[in-house]
Each structure stands twice: as C-alpha cells, then as structure tokens.
Amino acid sequence: MKVNLGLLKKICIGAFVLLGTVSATQLGNLKFSFDFSQFFPEEDPDLAFYDDYVEKFGTDDNFLLIAVKNSPNIFQHEFLNNFDSFSRESKGFEHVLESSSLTTLSYPLKTSFGYTTLPIIHIDDTLQYEKDWRKIQEDSLFTNVLIDAHRSSMVLALKTEDNLDYKQSGVLLDSVRASLKRHHLNSYHILGRAFFYEAIVDMQKTEVLTTTIVASILVFIILLLVYRSMPVVWISVFSIALSLLLFMGLLAVLGKELNAMAVFYPVLMLIVGTSDVIHLTDSYIRKLQNGLPRYTAILSSLKEVGMTTLLTSVTTAIGFVTLLSSRLVSIQDFGINAAIGVLVAYFTVIFLTGSLLISLPEKKLIGGKSVSIKWTTYLLRLNTFTREYPKSIIFGTVVFTLLCFLGIYLIKTDYEFKQALPARSKIAADFDFFQENYAGFRPLEIAVTSKPKFKVTDFEVAQEVEKLLVHLKTLKSIGNVQSANLPYKIINKAYHLNNADYFKLPPDKSTFEKYKKDANRLVRKQLGQFISEDETVARINGKLQDVGTDSLSVVYKSITDFATTQMDTSIVTVKITGKSILLDKNSKYIRKNLLEGLLYGLLLIGVIMAFIFRDIKIFLISLVPNILPILFAGSVLGFLNIPLEASLSVVFAIVFGIAVDDTIHFLGKYKLGITQGLSKEAALEKTFVQTGRALVITTIILFFGFMVMLFSIHQPSRTIGLIISVTLVTALILDLLLLPVLLRKLIK
Numbered sequence: 001m002k003v004n005l006g007l008l009k010k011i012c013i014g015a016f017v018l019l020g021t022v023s024a025t026q027l028g029n030l031k032f033s034f035d036f037s038q039f040f041p042e043e044d045p046d047l048a049f050y051d052d053y054v055e056k057f058g059t060d061d062n063f064l065l066i067a068v069k070n071s072p073n074i075f076q077h078e079f080l081n082n083f084d085s086f087s088r089e090s091k092g093f094e095h096v097l098e099s100s101s102l103t104t105l106s107y108p109l110k111t112s113f114g115y116t117t118l119p120i121i122h123i124d125d126t127l128q129y130e131k132d133w134r135k136i137q138e139d140s141l142f143t144n145v146l147i148d149a150h151r152s153s154m155v156l157a158l159k160t161e162d163n164l165d166y167k168q169s170g171v172l173l174d175s176v177r178a179s180l181k182r183h184h185l186n187s188y189h190i191l192g193r194a195f196f197y198e199a200i201v202d203m204q205k206t207e208v209l210t211t212t213i214v215a216s217i218l219v220f221i222i223l224l225l226v227y228r229s230m231p232v233v234w235i236s237v238f239s240i241a242l243s244l245l246l247f248m249g250l251l252a253v254l255g256k257e258l259n260a261m262a263v264f265y266p267v268l269m270l271i272v273g274t275s276d277v278i279h280l281t282d283s284y285i286r287k288l289q290n291g292l293p294r295y296t297a298i299l300s301s302l303k304e305v306g307m308t309t310l311l312t313s314v315t316t317a318i319g320f321v322t323l324l325s326s327r328l329v330s331i332q333d334f335g336i337n338a339a340i341g342v343l344v345a346y347f348t349v350i351f352l353t354g355s356l357l358i359s360l361p362e363k364k365l366i367g368g369k370s371v372s373i374k375w376t377t378y379l380l381r382l383n384t385f386t387r388e389y390p391k392s393i394i395f396g397t398v399v400f401t402l403l404c405f406l407g408i409y410l411i412k413t414d415y416e417f418k419q420a421l422p423a424r425s426k427i428a429a430d431f432d433f434f435q436e437n438y439a440g441f442r443p444l445e446i447a448v449t450s451k452p453k454f455k456v457t458d459f460e461v462a463q464e465v466e467k468l469l470v471h472l473k474t475l476k477s478i479g480n481v482q483s484a485n486l487p488y489k490i491i492n493k494a495y496h497l498n499n500a501d502y503f504k505l506p507p508d509k510s511t512f513e514k515y516k517k518d519a520n521r522l523v524r525k526q527l528g529q530f531i532s533e534d535e536t537v538a539r540i541n542g543k544l545q546d547v548g549t550d551s552l553s554v555v556y557k558s559i560t561d562f563a564t565t566q567m568d569t570s571i572v573t574v575k576i577t578g579k580s581i582l583l584d585k586n587s588k589y590i591r592k593n594l595l596e597g598l599l600y601g602l603l604l605i606g607v608i609m610a611f612i613f614r615d616i617k618i619f620l621i622s623l624v625p626n627i628l629p630i631l632f633a634g635s636v637l638g639f640l641n642i643p644l645e646a647s648l649s650v651v652f653a654i655v656f657g658i659a660v661d662d663t664i665h666f667l668g669k670y671k672l673g674i675t676q677g678l679s680k681e682a683a684l685e686k687t688f689v690q691t692g693r694a695l696v697i698t699t700i701i702l703f704f705g706f707m708v709m710l711f712s713i714h715q716p717s718r719t720i721g722l723i724i725s726v727t728l729v730t731a732l733i734l735d736l737l738l739l740p741v742l743l744r745k746l747i748k
Contacts, residue, residue, distance in 0.1 A: 009355040016352045020242050023249020030248065031257045032166065032201045046585065050577045053447055056532045057539050059162045060443035060578045062097075064192035066176060067433065068185045069153040075121075075129040082183040084123055087156050089183075093175040095168050095194075098159035102136070102146050108494040108522075115522065118498060138500040145480045148437040153189075155438065160194065166201050169194035189430040191441055199427040204262055207712055212266035214708045216241065219274050222701050232281060235356045240273035243348035247341045261334040261650065263709075263717055268654070269341050271705040272316065275661065275698040276349040279305050282694045284357055294358045306350055308668040312661035313346035319657020323650065334650055342657075379692040383684060386740040393741050397734075401628060407635020414550035415645040417442065417583075422713040431546075439479025439543035442552075445578030446540040446559065454571055456484065456531055456538035457516065459509040464572045465538060466505050471562045472542065477555050481542035484530035487519040488512065541578075548643075549584045556581060618671065621742045622663050625734035629659045633727045642719055651723050658702065659731035662695045666735050670743065680747065684740055692736065699732040 054060075068086075070079040084103035091099045106117035120136065122128035133151060136142055147154045160172065172194050180188055219240065223233045247269055251258070258265075283305045287297035320342065323335025386393060418435075421428040434441060448465055450456045456465075462485055469485065472478050489503050492515065496502035506512045519527060530539045544552060556576050563574035633655050637644055669691040673683030706728070709721020 009358055012351045012355040013359075016242060016246075016348065019249075020245050023245045023252075026249040026252040027245075029252040031252075031255070032204050032259075032262070044582070044585065046577065047582060049447075049575065050445075050579075050582060053445065053537075053577050056537060057529065060445050060541060061193040062160050062162050062164075064158040064160055064172065064176070064190065064194050065434065065438075066156045066158070066180070067148075067153045067189045067191075067438065068156070068180070069187040069189075071152070073151045074147065074154045075133060075151065077123070077126055079185075080121060080123045082185055083154065083156075086179050086183045086185055089179050090156060090158060090176070093158070093172060093179075095161045095164060095172045096158050097161060099156065100146070100159075101156045102142060102154055105146075107498050108490060109498050110491075110494045115494065115518075135500075139503060141503070144438050150437075153437065158192075160192075164194050164197065166197055169197040173198055189433040191430055191434045195427060195430070199422065199425065203422045203425075203714060204258060207263040207714060207717065208258070208266060210711070211263055211708055212244070212270075214711065215267050215270045215705050218704050218708060219270055219701060222697075222704065223274070223278075226278075226697050227281070231360050232285075235353060235360070236274070236277045236281065239277055239349055239353040239356065240270055240345075242352065243273045243345040244269040246348060247344045250340065250344065251337060256333070256337060259330045259333065261330060263712065263714065264334070264650070264654075264720070265337065265341060267705050267708060267721075268338055269345055271698075271702050272313075272342050272658070273345040273349060274701045274705075275658075276309050276313070276346055277353055278698050278701075279309055279665065279694050280349060280353055281357065282697075283690075284354075286690065288362050294362060298354055298358050302350065302354060304672070308665055309350070310346060311668070312664050313342050315660045315664065316657035317342045319653050319660070322656070323653050331650065335653065338653075375693045376689050379688040380685065382692070382736060383688040383740065386737055387681075387744070390741045390744065393737050397628070397738055401631065404628065404631035404635040407638035408631065410638030410641075411634060411644050412550065412638075412641070413644050414548040415643040416548050417546045419643075419645075419715045421715075423715060425713060435546060440477075440545040442544035442546055442580040443578050444478060444481075444540075444542040444544045444580060445576070447575045447577055448538040448540060449573045449575070450536055450538075451569075451571055451573070455535040456572075457535050459512040460568075460571055461538065462488065462505060462512065464567050465540065467567055468540065468559075468563060468574065471566070472540075472559070475555055475558060477545045477547050477552065479543050479545075481540065482530070483540040484527060484538050486530075487523050487527060488515045491515045491518050544580055552580070552584055556584075615671075617746055618667055618743075621739065621746060622660075622667055624742065625663055625731065625738050626656065626660045628734055629655050629727050629731040632730050633723050636723050636726065645716070648716065648720060648723075651720050651727075654720075654724055655727045655731070658728060662699070662732055662735045663739065665691050665695060666739055680744065684743065688736075688740075695732060695735065699728055702728045 068074075068083055070076060074080065074083070080103060083101070087099060087101040087104050090096060102120045103123060106119050109116050109118050120142070121132045136147060143149055145155070146157065161168070164172065173190070176190070180186070216237070220233060220237050223236050224230070227233060227236075244266060247265070280301060283301040284297055287300055288294070292300065317339035320335045320338040323331050323338075326332055326335070418428065418431055421431055431441060446468070448456060448461070448468070450458070450461050454461055465483055465485055469481060469483060472481050485505060488505055492506050492511075493499065493503045506515055530541075531537075544555070559576055560574070563569075567574065630652055633651050636642075637648070642648070666687060669687040670683050673686045674680070678686065703725045706721045706725040709717045712718050712721065
C-alpha cells in the first residue's frame with residue numbers, strides 16, 4: 001500500500017504541474033467583455049420588442065459624446081477654430097458614421113431661390129458671437145445637448161457603428177484623444193458606449209490582478225500565523241494558487257468571456273481552496289500527532305474529511321448553480337463559472353495537497369502543540385457556554401431573526417447606474433459632468449406605432465407625436481428629445497426667416513404635406529433614423545438623468561399614462577423601450593429570482609444532507625443556521641440603505657453556498673462521534689475540539705478574504721465584500737452557538 005501510494009503521489013504531483021504549465025500558456029487567451037445586454041432579463045416580452053425595434057432603428061447606445069471646455073467661455077476665436085478642425089477631422093475616424101457639432105451644423109433658410117444655410121456660429125466673425133449665443137438660447141434646440149447652459153463647454157456628438165467591442169472601442173478612443181491633443185483641446189469629458197467598454201474592461205483586468213495579489217498575501221499571512229510552519233504554508237499556498245491557475249486556464253480553454261463579475265473569481269478560489277486545505281491539513285497533522293504513520297494518516301484523513309469536503313464543495317457549487325434561476329446572462333455565467341471553480345479547488349486540494357503533505361517529513365509538519373492546547377481550551381469553554389445558557393442563545397436568535405426581517409422590509413431598489421462605475425475614476429468624473437451640464441447618459445426610446453389605415457408619416461400621427469413631445473418636456477429627468485417631427489419644425493422655421501417662434505409643426509395638413517416633400521428630398525437619411533421602412537413605427541429618442549430606478553419608474557408611468565389617456569389610441573399606440581428600461585426591469589425580477597433560486601438550492605442540498613445523515617431531525621436543524629445568514633445579508637442591505645441590484649444577487653448565492661459548509665463539517669463530525677458510540681455531550685466536545693478550530697480559521701480567512709474587496713474601485717464589489725464578510729462571521733457564530741443548543745433540544 002505504501003509503495004502504491006508513493007507512486008500515486010508522484011503521478012499526482014507531476015500531472016498537476018503539467019496541467020498548471022498548460023493553463024499558464026492559456027492565460028493570454030482570456031477574454032474580458034462588458035455589454036449592457038448581459039444585464040437584460042431573458043425571456044422578457046419587452047426584450048423581444050426591443051430586439052425587433054433594434055432591427056428597425058439600430059441600437060440606442062451607438063454614440064460617443066466629447067464635451068470640450070474653455071474658459072471663460074467657448075466663444076473664443078482660437079478655441080472655436082480648434083474645435084471646428086477637430087469636429088471635421090472626426091468624420092474620418094474609424095467606426096464613426098456621423099459627426100455633429102455647432103461648428104459643423106447650420107440653420108436652413110428658405111429663400112425665393114431655394115434653400116440656403118446660415119452658420120449656427122460665425123467662427124471668423126467675433127462680432128457675431130453674442131448674437132449667435134442669443135439665437136442658440138432662443139431656439140433651445142441645442143442647449144444642454146451640444147452646448148451647456150453656461151456656454152462653458154460644447155459637444156462633438158459621434159454616431160458610431162453598432163455594438164463596438166473592446167478592441168474597436170480602443171481604436172476609436174485613441175483617434176479621439178490623439179485628435180484632441182493635436183488641436184490643443186486639453187480640457188474634455190467623454191461619454192458613450194466605447195468609453196464605458198474601455199473603462200469597465202480595464203477596471204476588470206486591474207481588479208482581477210489586484211484582488212489575486214492582495215488575497216494571496218492575506219492567505220499566506222493567516223496560514224503562517226495559524227500553522228507556524230513554513231513548509232505547511234508553502235504547500236497550502238502552492239495548492240491554492242495552482243487551483244486558481246487551473247481554473248483561469250480552463251475558462252480560457254472554454255472560451256468564457258469574463259464580465260464585471262470576474263473580480264470575484266480569485267477571491268472565491270483562494271478562500272474556498274483555503275477552507276479545503278485547512279480541513280485536510282488539520283486532520284492530517286492531528287493524526288500524525290496521535291502517532292499514525294504518514295500514509296495511514298493521509299488515508300484516514302481523506303476518508304474522514306475528504307467525503308465531508310466533497311459534500312461541502314458540492315453544496316457550495318449548488319449554491320452558485322442556483323444563480324441559473326436569474327434572468328440575467330451575466331449572473332448565470334458567474335454561477336456556472338463559480339461552481340466549476342469550487343470543484344476545481346476541491347480536486348486540486350484532495351489530490352495535490354494530499355500528495356505534497358505526505359512528501360514532507362513528519363517533523364516539519366508537527367509543531368506548535370501549545371497552539372492546539374489553547375484552541376482546545378477556548379473551544380471547550382464555548383461548548384460549556386452553549387450548555388449552560390441555551391435559553392439566552394435561543395432568545396438572542398429570535399431577536400436577531402426579527403431584526404433581520406425588519407432590515408429586509410427596508411430594502412429598496414432605487415439603483416443608480418453611476419454606482420457601477422469605478423470610484424474616483426475619469427469615467428465617473430465624466431459621467432458626473434454630463435449629468436450636471438447636459439441631458440444625461442441613459443437612453444430613452446419610445447416606439448409610436450400607427451394603427452391600421454394610418455402611417456407614421458401622416459399629419460394626424462405627427463400631431464399625436466407632438467402631444468407626447470410636449471408632455472416629455474414637462475418631465476425634468478428627460479432631455480435631448482428628438483423625433484421625426486424635428487425636420488418639419490426646422491423647415492417651418494426656415495420658411496419664416498429662421499424665426500424661433502415658428503419652430504413647431506405646420507398648422508395644417510396641406511402645409512405639412514408640402515414640407516414632407518422637402519424633407520424627403522433634403523433629409524431622407526435623417527428621417528430614416530426615426531421612421532421604419534414600412535412607415536408603421538416612429539421613433540422618439542432622448543436622454544434620461546440617472547436619478548434612480550424608482551424615480552425613473554415614475555417617469556415611465558407618467559409617459560404611459562399620458563399616452564393612454566391624452567392621446568388618440570385609435571390612431572397610435574405608444575410603448576417605452578430601450579436599454580435603460582430593460583436594465584431597470586432587473587429590480588422587478590431580482591427578488592423573485594433570488595427566492596426561486598434559494599428555494600431550489602435548499603431542496604437540492606436538503607436531499608443531499610438527508611441522504612448523507614439519514615436523519616430528518618438533523619436535516620431540519622441544519623436549515624436554521626443556514627437560512628438566518630441569508631436573511632441577515634438581506635437585512636444589511638436594508639439597514640445600510642443599499643439598493644438591491646443585479647450584481648448584489650450573487651451575495652446570497654455565495655453566503656448560502658459557503659455558510660452551509662461549516663454546518664456540514666460540524667454535523668458530520670457530530671454524527672461520526674455518535675456512530676462511534678459516544679454520548680451526545682462527548683460527541684459535541686469532540687466536534688468542538690476537532691472541527692471548531694478549522695471552522696474558526698476558515699471563517700477568519702473568508703472574512704479577511706472578502707474584506708479585500710473593500711479596496712476595490714468598484715462600488716458593488718465593495719458592497720458585496722462587506723456584506724459577505726460580516727454575514728459569514730454571523731454564520732459561524734450561529735453554527736457554534738445555535739447548533740449545539742438545537743442538537744441538545746431536538747435530538748434524543
């Protein structure tokens with residue numbers, strides 16, 4: 001047996017080194033991505049409608065806005081010349097379809113000889129600047145759209161190709177920045193899909209690297225403090241690091257794209273792997289201290305801890321798999337990937353760590369006996385406390401549960417998009433600038449569909465659209481609204497010497513039809529952006545301020561109510577669509593998906609635990625300390641006034657998947673003691689002494705491992721790290737205090 005195990009040990013070590021080498025060569029193939037569509041609820045009728053809408057009009061985030069500031073204002077000859085050169089150069093940038101700014105646009109003017117144009121800004125006539133500014137203010141067409149209300153900045157608006165990826169976004173942004181530098185435009189802010197894509201992916205790469213390094217150092221320090229044996233620490237760190245390398249390499253081989261949730265993978269792998277390592281190493285060292293030979297000790301540890309660890313790994317994986325109940329692709333992917341990672345960590349620890357442990361001489365592993373004695377003393381005192389004060393523990397649990405329900409009641413879903421941006425970053429500062437000085441970032445899309453016998457190009461439909469446009473102007477969160485009515489208003493104004501009072505729809509159908517012919521001749525391409533080919537759907541688009549999902553729900557309701565009560569529904573129907581409303585719909589599904597997923601997880605884990613323990617009472621007892629941490633996680637959101645949003649849904653899966661591990665280890669050791677003929681109290685003492693130490697150590701590592709996320713520049717990551725850290729400590733306290741009380745009360 002010894003020879004066979006020795007050969008198997010060498011094979012395992014060699015195989016893992018080979019797999020690690022192959023994985024390292026694959027890391028360069030890891031893909032990072034960010035797309036708002038990852039957060040769209042699948043199988044939602046509004047998503048199906050939006051997909052059809054995109055087929056007609058294209059995506060609603062294919063824009064890049066560059067706001068350039070100048071002091072004291074933009075009406076300075078040198079600045080306007082530079083900005084104009086930049087604007088004209090931008091038309092040749094790769095991936096740019098259209099370019100618009102106040103220096104390149106003009107007012108149309110109808111004369112007896114036909115149409116002519118007037119510049120919006122007379123760049124070379126400085127005496128006209130004040131008059132130009134007054135005209136811009138009168139029209140209100142460009143204010144807070146292409147120029148701010150204080151004329152301190154102006155915007156170049158680029159329409160880009162749809163769905164630019166990371167590489168294409170980088171190419172475009174490099175062109176923009178190089179051109180800005182060439183034209184001495186150094187004070188600027190950028191907003192748009194390409195900029196978000198670049199910033200978020202760069203953040204993901206930085207966060208993955210940073211969390212890996214910090215968490216690795218943290219695990220090393222804690223293991224060194226616990227074992228006080230450098231060989232044991234190096235074995236543990238090597239095994240955990242290799243499991244992370246294998247996991248990342250596997251993701252690369254499978255072609256998995258890492259989204260914003262990828263930052264959690266290193267921490268998860270490190271702490272889950274560390275937990276497995278500690279349980280196996282503790283058991284092995286304890287058996288060596290009892291005088292067992294190395295090979296006998298490792299076989300006994302694998303038999304005793306390996307099965308329990310397998311069970312905890314499976315239940316943790318199930319916790320993550322429950323995320324498949326989410327309607328969001330990004331959350332589903334995270335659940336599957338995390339489940340794979342947990343199993344990779346388990347097999348690495350069992351086969352590699354076990355092989356490395358028996359490769360070391362016993363003298364290098366056995367040490368620090370005084371540490372074990374201290375642990376035993378403290379843990380037995382804790383067991384005594386649970387025996388002497390059961391009523392106080394139960395009363396405290398009841399109060400704790402009531403507080404949890406109160407916190408859950410306080411949970412809100414008023415999420416702001418800005419919270420997803422890296423803190424104190426250029427993109428966050430630019431986002432704030434556009435929020436304060438322009439119409440905002442969130443796209444608003446409204447589809448106006450004509451009823452049979454009407455087309456959206458009819459005068460009657462245009463009048464109904466105008467009613468809605470007037471209503472939209474009363475909603476403060478909405479700006480930069482455009483529609484198919486815009487060309488007719490501009491032409492009407494052109495027919496009246498560019499007088500701002502005539503920037504409105506023509507008053508009668510015959511005039512409208514005349515203007516329609518001019519529009520079809522002069523701006524057919526622009527009209528195509530707002531009218532479908534079959535002329536059955538008209539588009540209204542604008543921008544929304546990032547005022548929170550609850551506030552925006554009020555805005556959406558106002559639009560819908562107006563459309564159904566104040567517009568002629570025999571002529572048109574109105575439906576709000578676009579990426580913004582689809583993202584906001586997440587809050588509608590998150591709570592439902594969480595409850596469904598956790599219910600499925602409880603049932604699956606319940607079946608497994610019932611099969612393993614074959615005792616319905618122990619199964620029921622195990623549920624209490626695992627449900628309460630989930631309730632506590634929810635209450636933290638409520639008490640800290642943190643809005644529930646898509647990425648936070650992973651908190652409950654992580655807490656559920658990891659918290660149940662401690663319960664299984666505790667109950668597994670207790671059940672083993674009972675089957676060995678020990679009394680209830682003797683079995684509990686043995687459980688505290690032999691398993692309690694590992695539970696406390698792993699929770700400490702879990703706590704500080706997730707607290708690493710507090711150093712993240714990503715607000716949701718910081719929130720998740722904080723909530724999981726304090727919740728897992730709560731789970732440990734419940735396991736060590738409440739479980740013994742329940743076992744004494746309910747098991748005869």
